[in-house]
Amino acid sequence: MEPPEMTWKCSNCGYTLSRQVPPQQCPSCKEKCEFLDVTCYTPECTPGGQDPRIG
Ligand SMILES: [Zn+2]
Numbered sequence: 001m002e003p004p005e006m007t008w009k010c011s012n013c014g015y016t017l018s019r020q021v022p023p024q025q026c027p028s029c030k031e032k033c034e035f036l037d038v039t040c041y042t043p044e045c046t047p048g049g050q051d052p053r054i055g
Pocket of ligand 1 (some may be wrong): 010011013014015026027028029030031033047
């Protein structure tokens with residue numbers, strides 16, 4: 001069983017992507033950014049959705 005995907009947000013450009021681990025390099029701004037976990041864990045959210053309270 002694979003671990004669930006998480007939603008990551010680039011701290012540099014705000015790009016979000018869903019995968020199990022954040023990439024080393026942001027595919028949007030091509031920088032080595034810090035990716036913030038913005039995964040929405042509340043039951044109302046769709047899988048892989050972003051929590052609107054974050055970011
Ligand atoms: Zn970026």
